[in-house]
Amino acid sequence: MGWAPRLRRAPITRTLISIWENRLTARGRYLFAATTVFAMLGLDTGARKIYILFSVCAGLLLVAMVFAFRRRPRAGLLCALPDRATAGTPVRFSARVETPDGAPAADLYLTLPREREGPVPLTLEPREAFVDAPKGRAEVPLELTPARRGRYVLSGARLRRTDPLGLMTSRPVRLPDQTLLVYPRFYPMADFAIPLGRRYQPGGIPLSSSTGDAIEFIGTRDYREGDPVKNIHWRSWARRGQPVVKEYQEEYFCRIAIILDTFLPKKADPAELAGFEGAVSVVASIADLFSRSEYIVDILAAGPDVYEVSAGRSLAYLDNILDVLACLEPCYEPPFATIGPSLFDRLAQLTTVVAVLQDWDPVREAFLRRVTTSGVAVRALIVHEGATTVDWRTAGDELGEIQAMTPGEVESAITTASGASGPSGRASGTAR
16 A cells, blocks of 8 residues: 555544535635645744744634534525436536524535545536525525436535634534436437337237237226226226226237447547447437337346346336436446347347447347347447448348447437438448
């Protein structure tokens, strides 16, 4: 262990860091830094009179320290931090301060400490603010801008009292920590052309809505709010004295799998990381469209484990998909050995596979060819900076439509893809 970690763990160092971060206000930190500089410059009291400035600054800090031993403020703090956000999109919220009896309150200081966990630092403005509540109530507007998707643990907001000069603070009224899920950026799509079809689904999916080609009556159940009137079983209602509806089980419908390529080398460069984030955004955009459609959509992402979410036709909401994509980590081993068995076991029920890849090479091409030999249509999207390992334009027509884009082109390419042709069209896009 180096000297820097040992120094940081020393009791006096921890105390100084705690005072700096928790007890000093912004202006108090400036004064503390100035006092330190004056102390070093004024060591030779005979040659310089800077020690006078040091004495003044140190005296102000000592007086402020006396006020820091006051009780916590008698005020309630409510700060409804968001529990979900989207990368790159500002989220506005506010912190409210109220005194219990409506009495005026002054010399209050609101702080929002930096997050305890998260992929990258969050941008939060303001992190610190003086608060005055002349009528016993005050509100501080705040804006949070996450730069990257992921799971963050936000430290709870804190409210303290300050000395009259606003240099040091008392013990805080503190809110509990909160978890924030930041979704990947996704873009609205009006349509996404894919080859469709319907296959027999053994047992159907009882929770799906009634839009299939054929449904089978399997029994009755109690009426739930929102059930269509046409499904009421009148004889059972008359016999039981309460509403009863007929329950159906669908056997034929379209089922789509969206497969995300999560492979990254352990020492990925910025372009490869941007490609991974771009691929996640593509999956989120397609899932946003399909979650409102009549299709059953399986999202399969190979990471350390195979993440799987089924959506569409009342099976899940978009938030369920985005929750998984928000926390998805790259896989440092080629993922197709992991995702393959899970996918091929259900190929008999799938009609279409949408593959979102980060490169094009023989392994990925062989994977998609194996999918097509099972009678499943394929559409591939490649998010990659620069030329792919193998030129994707050499792939045969049997693999369907292939579209390539760079991470910077994801938004424009996705919106363009909304009107793209089906598998009869040739491969489109750009390869660099």
